[in-house]
Every structure is written in C-alpha cells, then in structure tokens.
Amino acid sequence: MDEPGGAERLTRELDWNLLRSFVVLAQSRSITDAAERLRLTQPSVSTALKRLEERVGKKLVDRAPGRFALTPAGEVLYREAVEIHGAIYRLSTLMRDMTDEVTGHVRLALASHVVCPLFDRVLAEFHADHPRATLSISVQRSVAALASVAARSASMAVCLVHRRDPKLEYLRLYREHFGLFCGPPHPLFGHEGLTQADLAGHAAVSFETDRLHDALRPVTMLRAQSELNEHFAGTSSHLEEVRRMVVAGMGIGPLPLHVVARDVAEGLLWRLPPHDAPPAIDVHLVWNPKAALNRAEQSFLDRLRARIAATPIEARTYG
CATH class of the missing domain: 3.40.190.290 (D-Maltodextrin-Binding Protein; domain 2)
Structure with missing residues (x-):
C-alpha cells in the first residue's frame, strides 16, 4: 500500500465485505466470537482477516494464546471502517426517503429499562404526528448502544455514558x-x-x-x-x-x-x-452528528432535544 499508486489500487481492489467483517471482528472477543456473530465458520473469518491484511499491507490483529487485540494499524482501520460501514448501511434508507413523505424508520438503542416520562411523551407525540413512520427499540448494554450510534446502525441511543467519544453528541435526558x-x-x-x-x-x-x-x-x-x-x-x-x-x-x-x-x-x-x-x-441522549438522518429520525431527534431544552433538570430528576 506504500508504493506509488497504492491508494488508488486499494480503492479499486478492496472488497467492502472485508471491512464489514473487520468491524464485527474488532468488536468481538475472538475469531470464534466474530464467526458466531457473522454466522460464518471460524476459518472463513480467519481467511477474510488475512485477505484484508494483505490488501492494506499491515498486521491488523495481534493474536496469541489468551490475547486478542487490535494493532495500532487495526485501530486506525477500525475507526475508518465504522464510518464507511455506517454510510453504506444507511444508503437504502436515504434513497427511499427521497420519495417518501415523513415515513422512514427510527432505530433506537436503549439501555435496559429506561423509565422516563418525558421520553414517553415525545414517543407518543411523534407517532401521532407521523403515523406512517416506524420505529424499533433495541435494548443493549450502554457500551454497545454507543457503538451502534458510532457505527450509524442506530439513529440515536439513550444510555449511560462513561467515556465520551468526541465524534458523538451528548445531552442529559x-x-x-x-x-x-x-x-x-x-x-x-x-x-x-x-x-x-x-x-x-x-x-x-x-x-x-x-x-x-x-x-x-x-x-x-x-x-x-x-x-x-x-x-x-x-x-x-x-x-x-x-x-x-x-x-x-x-x-x-x-x-x-x-x-x-x-x-x-x-x-x-x-x-x-x-x-x-x-x-x-445521569442517562444521556446520544447521536452521531455526521450521520445522514432520514426525515423521521431528524424529526424524532429534534422533538426530543427541544423537549429536553424546555424542561428544567429538576423535572427530569426521578427518585
């Protein structure tokens, strides 16, 4: 990848499916774990990793007995691959939304048992105003919810936050x-x-x-x-x-x-x-400012942010 024209060759020859597999691999604990999540065999995942390493010319994963970690090159590729994967993941939704009314689909990643009357009111108002829009709620660990937002596979998250990713936006819900x-x-x-x-x-x-x-x-x-x-x-x-x-x-x-x-x-x-x-x-609303939201997602996010801004924290404090 370092020879003249290497960047152009990489864009021409790189298989985007390898990047998708690498994103899952980087978020897993082992090759076996990644294979289960991808519904592939362990040798298939190992082969995909080897092909990707050959394409980029760098070792991406440090594997040894009891050790499975990304190399510095792997960390860099993972950050970029997450962005690429998220953009590709959302292409079909964005294309469809060009001709639809305010329909679209909103994907929410929530920490376990979020109990917040303000959030529920926004949910009810959103459905009343946009009955053709659809919404799905995935209950995840907070770290997984944040990863979903970073990867743009979730429209936004409601979860606990420990370390803040500078690429994401946070607002206390x-x-x-x-x-x-x-x-x-x-x-x-x-x-x-x-x-x-x-x-x-x-x-x-x-x-x-x-x-x-x-x-x-x-x-x-x-x-x-x-x-x-x-x-x-x-x-x-x-x-x-x-x-x-x-x-x-x-x-x-x-x-x-x-x-x-x-x-x-x-x-x-x-x-x-x-x-x-x-x-x-504190439980936060988290979204990715670089994500190209469809109209339903943008409407839901705008409504929730507006309601938060209009409600003093005392009224959003429970127990």
Missing part, C-alpha cells in the same frame, strides 16, 4: 437516584431501624458496570461504603435481571428508586439504608 434493596427471602427484609453498618458482609448482586472506573461509579462507592461482600453473587447488564436476583434473595443490590417504587409498595423489595443523599446517575 434525565437523572435517576439509586438505593440498595433486598428481597423477601433476605434476612434483612422488613426490618425497621437498620443502619448502614447492618449491611456489612452481606452478599451483593449488581450491574456489570458497577465498577470504580465505569459509569456506575457512585453506586460502586455506595456499595463499598456499606461494606457489602466484594464478590458478587450475581451480575447482569439488564436492570430486570438484577431486580430478579434481588427479589430472589441472592443478595443486596442497587436499583433506581423510581423504577422499583411499585415493587416496594407491593412488598417485593425492601429499601435498605442509607436513605439520605442517594447516588445520582
């Missing part, structure tokens, strides 16, 4: 407060007058992002201050499954106060101390 809870089988369930010290040593269940270096850091600090057992009895990336484990008595777990208020009222969950100054977590 709402703030939720977390508390610690236990279920009916737990020995602390139903006990009044408990203090935070009473939680020490008890088993914990939580989210996969409940780590000091991740989006739920305030929740991690709360759990540490309560001196819960540092080894989780169970984890999940989905709120519903963390709730399931808490209700089942597997351990004490953090949950958003407004999301589980009905469970508390119905006796499925018991809130534990501390009750003052519950940790706050």
